[in-house]
Amino acid sequence: MSGTERRPSWALPPWDAGQANERARPAVPGAFGLRIFTVAEVTRAIRAAVRADERLRELWVEGEVGRVTISSAGHAYFSLKDAEAQLACVWFRDDRLASPFEVRTGLRIVAHGRIDLYEPTGALQLYVDTVQPAGFGDLALRLEALKAKLAAEGLFDRARKRPLPERPAVVACVTSPVGAVWHDVRTVLARRWPATTVVLSPCLVQGEGAAASIVAALRRIARWREVLLAAGRGEEAPAVTIVARGGGSLEDLWAFNEEAVVRAIVAHPVPVVTGIGHETDVTLADFAADVRAPTPSAAAELVVPDRVEVAAGIAALGRRRDRALASRLAALRRALAEERRVLATLDPRAVLAARRQAVDLLGDRAARAVLARLERDRADVALLERRLRPTLPGRLERTRDHLERSRRSLTVLAGRRLERARAAVSLAGAALAALGPQATLERGFAIVTRARDGVVVRDPVEAPAGSTLRIRVARGAFGATATGSGDGGA
Amino acid sequence: MTMDEAAAGADRSGALEAAPPVDSLGFDAALAELQAVVGRLEEGGQPLEEALALYERGVALQEHLERLLADAELRIRRLVERGGGRVDALEGPGPEENG
DSSP states (O other), rough: OOOOOOOOOGOOOOOHHHHTTTTTTOOTOOTTTTTOOOOHHHHHHHHHHHHHGGGGSSSEEEEEEEEEEOOOTSOOOOOEEOOOOOOEEEHHHHHHOOOSSOTTTEEEEEEEEEEEEETTTTTTEEEEEEEEEEOHHHHHHHHHHHHHHHHTTTTTTTGOOOOOOOOOOOEEEEOSSHHHHHHHHHHHHHHHHOOEEEEEEEESSSSTTTHHHHHHHHHHHHHHHHHHHHOGGGGGSSSEEEEEEOOOOTTTTGGGHHHHEEEEHHOSOOOOEEEEEEETOHHHHHHHHSSEEEEHHHHHHSSOOHHHHHEEEEEHHHHEEEEHHHHHHHHHHHHHHHHHHHHHHHHHHHHHHHHHHHHHHHHHHHHHHHHHHHHHHHHHHHHHHHHTTTTTHHHHHHHHHHHHHHHHHHHHHHHHHHHHHHHHHHHHHHHHHHSSSSHEEEEEEEEEETTTTBOOSSSSSSSSSSSSEEEEEEEEEEEEOOOOOTOOOO | OOHHHHHHHHTTTSSSGOOOOOGGGHHHHHHHHHHHHHHHHHHHOOOOHHHHHHHHOOOHHHHHHHHHHHHHHOOEEEEEGGGGEEEEESSSSSOOOOO
16 A cells, blocks of 8 residues: 555545545555544534534424533523433523523423534534423413513513511511411511511412412402501501512412512502512512512511611610710810819909908907907906905995996997907908909900910010900900000000 | 601600600610610700700610510411401411421
């Protein structure tokens, strides 16, 4: 065998035949008649063949969903299978999020898309754009139509959404009385905000009659509320209603896509929070609700505040209250201390009072001295009388008369002295009052102090230009600003 | 307790002499009044005696609120239909419920 031998054109694949001569490659020993391709060449060839097939460009594929993986970017990777084969599928994030349905393992679906080859793995994949539940094809179409109709009516408008009450005293719950959901809702409410009452309005949540049962449960709450309002017991009426159902298949959740349920939620007199199925389940009831929670437990968490957070808020209010009073008291204390300081340095009454007291003490001493002197004089007279009486009875009478006169005049004399002393004391007081600053102020004088430190200004040097002054006059005080030394302390 | 009543409770705190006993207040009314009391204390301007009275009222309100939170226990009722479309609320979680 020589290397120059050419392969016959029939041995080449049709897409390569035309290039066979130009792109001759060295034949591998033992591989006569076949070319060896690179992997990339083959995958490109497969891709070209697939893309050339019109049936694979746009198609519907029905099958059961196998394992589903959602990547961190949000793309879904899953397989569709039936009894004989399986097909890899990829559903990109944007298409997936735009869809009301989610793929789940075991679900029979109809997927729409195109077939293409993913070269890095050589896998043929269905690139899905939309998904509908198999056997639900009609319902799915009806749902889309209903959704469009109700949306056109504005039932799903953001502007319709009512705010939830902050701390509802009564919470209504529309769900099945049996099963985990009702238990979960109660548990969450008891843990987060036990200062509330939860009122169950029981209903069927799946199967025949579920939609009518849900509507009836919502109406029951509305009727009860009306009765309470009419009876003046509005505080016992629910302030918010939870509509909840546990997870399940799309069929299980179907009642929550019924028009009657959507309209009952929109017409409900208090805000409605839905918690239906799992996070990925979205029903028309969710669109109609004032708030959509991903699960029943999340709905219960949304309608009440957290006891721990509220307690922290109350404690913070208590601290603000304490600080407000403390700063108020501190300000009062500062003001009082300042008043005392000013009074001590400026108020003439304090000085005057001290002098009045000194005058009072002097007056007392003077009066006491005069009285003591009088007593001594009286004692001398008595003694004299006793010594004179036995010796000179004749003179005694005269002397007695004389003494009596002397005593009287002495008393008068002492009284006058006392009177004079009192007058002098009173005069001293008046003089002191006249000398005190208040009288001076009354005469039109003023006391000038520096506003900065309260020092009394006696010399222009103490009040340079620009310094702020406080001027006290007889009936008050006012501020002033020094403009300079003027005529130089004349 | 409706929001209107809560607001009325806050208003009543304006005239402390006429304020209802703290223990008679529901949670919302007590919280609204505590917020009002703190706001007025922070604003200041009232005579010292009034500030002290406000402060004491605030302490009582805080204690009352904390007691309400600590003592609260979830109440459970269920709505049932009576004859003639009447609706009644029964105490308790209902016969089907065991947990």
